[in-house]
Amino acid sequence: MSTVLPDQLGHFGRFGGRFMPEALIAPLDELTRAWQEAMADPEFTGEFDRMLREYAGVPSLLYDATRLSEAAGARILLKREDLNHTGAHKVRNALGQALLTKRMGKTRVIAETGAGQHGVATATACAYLDLECVVYMGEVDTERQALNVARMKLLGAEVISVKTGSRTLKDAINDALRDWVASVDKTHYILGTAAGAHPFPAMVRDFVRGIGDEARAQSLELLGRLPDAAVASVGGGSNAIGLFAAFIPDAEVKLYGIEPGGDGFETGRHAATISAGQVGVLHGARSFLLQDEDGQTIESHSISAGLDYPGVGPEHAWLADTGRASYRPITDAEAMEAFRLLSRTEGIIPAIESAHAVAGALDIAKELGPEATILVNLSGRGDKDMDTASKWFGLIDAPEAGRE
Amino acid sequence: MSEVIALGKAGAAIRTANDAGRGALVAYLPAGYPSYDGGIDAIKALVDGGADVLEIGFPYSDPVMDGVTVQRASEAALAAGLRTRDVLSTVEKLASYSDVPVLVMTYWNPIERYGVDRFAADLAGAGGAGLITPDLIPDEGAEWIASADKHDLDKVFLVSPSSTDERIRMTTAACRGFVYATAVMGVTGTREKPSDLAAPLVARTKAATGVPVGVGLGVSNADQAAGVAAFADAVIVGSAFVKVVEAGEGPAGVRRLTESLAEGVRREPSTAASR
Numbered sequence: 001m002s003t004v005l006p007d008q009l010g011h012f013g014r015f016g017g018r019f020m021p022e023a024l025i026a027p028l029d030e031l032t033r034a035w036q037e038a039m040a041d042p043e044f045t046g047e048f049d050r051m052l053r054e055y056a057g058v059p060s061l062l063y064d065a066t067r068l069s070e071a072a073g074a075r076i077l078l079k080r081e082d083l084n085h086t087g088a089h090k091v092r093n094a095l096g097q098a099l100l101t102k103r104m105g106k107t108r109v110i111a112e113t114g115a116g117q118h119g120v121a122t123a124t125a126c127a128y129l130d131l132e133c134v135v136y137m138g139e140v141d142t143e144r145q146a147l148n149v150a151r152m153k154l155l156g157a158e159v160i161s162v163k164t165g166s167r168t169l170k171d172a173i174n175d176a177l178r179d180w181v182a183s184v185d186k187t188h189y190i191l192g193t194a195a196g197a198h199p200f201p202a203m204v205r206d207f208v209r210g211i212g213d214e215a216r217a218q219s220l221e222l223l224g225r226l227p228d229a230a231v232a233s234v235g236g237g238s239n240a241i242g243l244f245a246a247f248i249p250d251a252e253v254k255l256y257g258i259e260p261g262g263d264g265f266e267t268g269r270h271a272a273t274i275s276a277g278q279v280g281v282l283h284g285a286r287s288f289l290l291q292d293e294d295g296q297t298i299e300s301h302s303i304s305a306g307l308d309y310p311g312v313g314p315e316h317a318w319l320a321d322t323g324r325a326s327y328r329p330i331t332d333a334e335a336m337e338a339f340r341l342l343s344r345t346e347g348i349i350p351a352i353e354s355a356h357a358v359a360g361a362l363d364i365a366k367e368l369g370p371e372a373t374i375l376v377n378l379s380g381r382g383d384k385d386m387d388t389a390s391k392w393f394g395l396i397d398a399p400e401a402g403r404e
Numbered sequence: 405m406s407e408v409i410a411l412g413k414a415g416a417a418i419r420t421a422n423d424a425g426r427g428a429l430v431a432y433l434p435a436g437y438p439s440y441d442g443g444i445d446a447i448k449a450l451v452d453g454g455a456d457v458l459e460i461g462f463p464y465s466d467p468v469m470d471g472v473t474v475q476r477a478s479e480a481a482l483a484a485g486l487r488t489r490d491v492l493s494t495v496e497k498l499a500s501y502s503d504v505p506v507l508v509m510t511y512w513n514p515i516e517r518y519g520v521d522r523f524a525a526d527l528a529g530a531g532g533a534g535l536i537t538p539d540l541i542p543d544e545g546a547e548w549i550a551s552a553d554k555h556d557l558d559k560v561f562l563v564s565p566s567s568t569d570e571r572i573r574m575t576t577a578a579c580r581g582f583v584y585a586t587a588v589m590g591v592t593g594t595r596e597k598p599s600d601l602a603a604p605l606v607a608r609t610k611a612a613t614g615v616p617v618g619v620g621l622g623v624s625n626a627d628q629a630a631g632v633a634a635f636a637d638a639v640i641v642g643s644a645f646v647k648v649v650e651a652g653e654g655p656a657g658v659r660r661l662t663e664s665l666a667e668g669v670r671r672e673p674s675t676a677a678s679r
Contacts, residue, residue: 009543019512019539021469023564023589025571164475170466177468182590281513282466294488295517297465
């Protein structure tokens with residue numbers, strides 16, 4: 001299978017491309033050139049590697065989760081991206097794009113954020129590299145992730161609460177794009193996931209693909225062979241494509257993307273874009289999306305703010321279409337059960353996003369049997385989710401305690 | 405020959421205005437705002453006030469090229485239940501109301517969802533003149549271009565101050581009707597002062613094509629319209645009309661603003677007369 005996708009115009013098969021205002025086409029061309037030149041320049045890639053190693057704590061550990069494995073009935077390896085600086089895989093992309101911003105001679109960065117992880121990673125990279133930083137965040141998300149808003153502000157970023165549309169991640173992206181079209185001369189938009197117009201899906205993938213490259217080498221060292229399956233949660237899809245990229249040519253490694261099933265398919269309240277959406281165009285690319293009969297975007301629902309997005313990156317759409325990866329939903333309740341299980345068996349409190357991947361791995365373990373080894377991307381840590389978890393499990397004695 | 409073909413319906417109306425020694429007025433309002441019937445009455449008032457070409461906005465959930473005024477109107481229209489078929493029937497009612505060409509300005513996904521060729525057929529059947537596509541560039545537009553040509557519809561793509569000369573050549577070659585030149589780097593909305601990016605962009609565009617060039621983004625009053633008409637073939641006004649509707653001034657208010665803008669595009673000097 002080819003790994004040189006996308007083509008020159010950013011197409012992964014029938015997905016991807018550029019559905020963007022003409023005003024942004026020349027800047028996207030400039031970005032594509034700058035990124036390709038940077039990736040071919042040892043000085044840039046060397047500095048990126050140095051930042052990841054010395055500042056972000058990469059490579060992250062591959063951890064043999066023996067007690068979780070016992071509970072799962074198959075061997076589970078966790079790629080510990082939760083141990084990275086800022087607590088998630090997102091720092092890889094933010095550092096890569098921030099370094100590219102400097103290289104392009106731009107001084108201002110904008111970003112969107114859902115859960116706040118990408119916003120925090122971007123604010124961190126901007127503090128580290130001395131760049132002005134503005135983060136767009138849906139009003140609903142600023143409320144459910146107030147701690148991350150405080151972190152971004154402390155790091156020197158301006159956080160703009162987006163009050164239009166569904167007031168979540170998709171609307172934050174809309175407002176960031178509106179800012180960008182008016183400010184592109186001096187501003188780079190650090191998109192937080194492997195979605196959007198070309199070159200973002202490929203560029204973000206390349207900045208986060210260290211997850212899979214490292215895990216592949218670590219697996220060979222630990223097992224003497226590759227794992228049987230690689231599992232990651234999929235919202236926009238950056239942690240999953242970061243894990244998958246290295247394994248796409250390894251046909252014997254099954255790839256599983258775990259989508260947010262929300263309250264369950266039958267309720268219509270979910271964010272399982274590939275499992276339940278149709279092909280369409282959103283935020284600059286053709287992919288799967290949640291839309292109504294008329295092509296209007298449907299609001300997504302997930303207990304995880306980071307997965308609560310009605311679109312998905314075009315490379316995932318292509319991997320699903322070609323059958324190279326399979327995608328399945330995990331409900332809020334299943335994810336929270338895995339959240340508790342991982343906490344109790346391994347002393348690791350995962351991000352709720354990552355808990356979806358763990359829950360998916362528990363099902364896949366049953367399907368593949370006790371001899372299987374399953375690699376799971378533990379994409380982030382759960383500190384930011386303690387308020388949600390406390391309410392879900394009734395851990396705090398307060399009048400408002402209990403399920404949301 | 406290509407000049408004749410590329411004029412299309414909107415282009416012919418613009419050239420008629422230019423031949424009379426003035427700029428053309430292209431006027432925008434969204435379908436379904438403030439209500440389905442109220443939207444039709446407001447758009448009729450654009451015709452009554454002297455608009456040369458109509459742009460009917462197709463409300464969309466994620467309008468990234470639009471400022472808050474159009475966003476709010478789009479949200480209100482969708483919340484009230486506006487459907488794709490209502491946009492098409494709005495076109496049909498306006499097309500039968502007068503001879504003023506009726507274009508639909510739309511983000512791409514609703515068209516792709518409806519079926520590109522099916523939409524082109526139904527738009528032509530409703531008497532519509534074509535589409536303005538703010539997030540579809542010709543590079544991704546092969547299916548639409550084929551369907552538009554098949555159903556004899558105008559294809560209005562955008563050029564921007566950031567466009568290279570090469571992209572302007574490629575984009576204008578794909579246009580029929582007119583070329584939509586965005587006067588500013590930014591989203592729709594009224595602006596205090598005219599953009600100094602518009603005139604150079606129009607000059608670069610005219611160097612590449614004989615298709616009429618309309619200038620939009622930020623024009624809201626007669627003085628601004630007169631200023632733009634001095635170098636462009638058509639002046640495009642949108643958010644200013646939406647604000648009038650939002651303020652509850654109704655069709656009478658829309659007509660007043662249209663008449664004022666129509667006076668603006670008739671002021672001397674208009675280079676259009678020299679064409």
